[in-house]
Amino acid sequence: MSEARTNINWFPGHMAKARREMSENIKYVDMVIEIRDGRIVASSENPLLREIAGNKPRLIVISKKDKAEDEVTAAWIDYFHRHNIEAIALNLVADRSINKKISDACLKIMAEKIAKYKAKGMKHVEIKAMVVGIPNVGKSTLINSVAQKKAAKTADRPGVTRNLQWIKISQDVALLDTPGVLWPKFEDERTAFNLAITGAINDDILPVEDVVRYAVGQLLINHPEKLADRYGIDTNADAIETIDRIAKARGCLLNDGGYDYKRVYALILKDIRDSQLGGISWEKPNADGQ
Ligand SMILES: Nc1nc2c(ncn2[C@@H]2O[C@H](COP(=O)(O)OP(=O)(O)O)[C@@H](O)[C@H]2O)c(=O)[nH]1
Numbered sequence: 001m002s003e004a005r006t007n008i009n010w011f012p013g014h015m016a017k018a019r020r021e022m023s024e025n026i027k028y029v030d031m032v033i034e035i036r037d038g039r040i041v042a043s044s045e046n047p048l049l050r051e052i053a054g055n056k057p058r059l060i061v062i063s064k065k066d067k068a069e070d071e072v073t074a075a076w077i078d079y080f081h082r083h084n085i086e087a088i089a090l091n092l093v094a095d096r097s098i099n100k101k102i103s104d105a106c107l108k109i110m111a112e113k114i115a116k117y118k119a120k121g122m123k124h125v126e127i128k129a130m131v132v133g134i135p136n137v138g139k140s141t142l143i144n145s146v147a148q149k150k151a152a153k154t155a156d157r158p159g160v161t162r163n164l165q166w167i168k169i170s171q172d173v174a175l176l177d178t179p180g181v182l183w184p185k186f187e188d189e190r191t192a193f194n195l196a197i198t199g200a201i202n203d204d205i206l207p208v209e210d211v212v213r214y215a216v217g218q219l220l221i222n223h224p225e226k227l228a229d230r231y232g233i234d235t236n237a238d239a240i241e242t243i244d245r246i247a248k249a250r251g252c253l254l255n256d257g258g259y260d261y262k263r264v265y266a267l268i269l270k271d272i273r274d275s276q277l278g279g280i281s282w283e284k285p286n287a288d289g290q
């Protein structure tokens, strides 16, 4: 299973352009809103964000709360708070008070700076923030969702030549309508597998049998009951045998009587991604040493 390593430089060249754009745009914001996928909170981090964001304050939005395990998400929030990082968890698709939750969190983070400006006599301080994250974490969903609720796109500040569009999410906070796309990290195989399981990287990057074996192996350790419930199988077996049992249970058979692995791999991955086994958090704060 060395493919994750050999593919370490796989990430497409357009990321260099995205990075340049982001470094440019970041000058116009007061803070960044970093989205992490709630199912893979550590693996959806980009280690270079700090370098790109400089000293800008950061709010972590843990997305896909509905697809993760509540207790694990709570542990992540607690973890970030213990490290003095503001973090909130949201279902970006269904939450009806995203604007307020994000706006409140931004104001909390920027409170000191706002107080300073006000002390200097400024009547109203608008906080500008940029949404950033690796592919598939929910950047567009967040921006579209807040934009629908308050479609007040404001024009750019005078004197700034770049044609940036801002979306006001409250009296005091505006988001840049163009998110910053970061590339995922490939520090180790577990990270790569987590990214593949959740669809953050294309399916052709890692061998599907390795991804599914890893996923089923993790489920056997942490949630055998989810596999048993979904497929009606006994889980007293290793990952390879368990996949065979799922193939059998689901009738993934070839004409010659062998198992149709291609089909069963696709079926398992789809079930996981569609939350057919319930919410799954693939990483916990401590286990991953984050
Ligand atoms: N269930 C659920 N799906 C979400 C959430 N946020 C984003 N998605 C879905 O995740 C996928 C990727 O989201 P998108 O906004 O395109 O990600 P981007 O690549 O970061 O812009 C889409 O299918 C979204 O509907 C969430 O909080 N809950």
Ligand SMILES: [Mg+2]
Residues within 6 Å of the ligand: 139, 140, 141
């Ligand atoms: Mg997008």
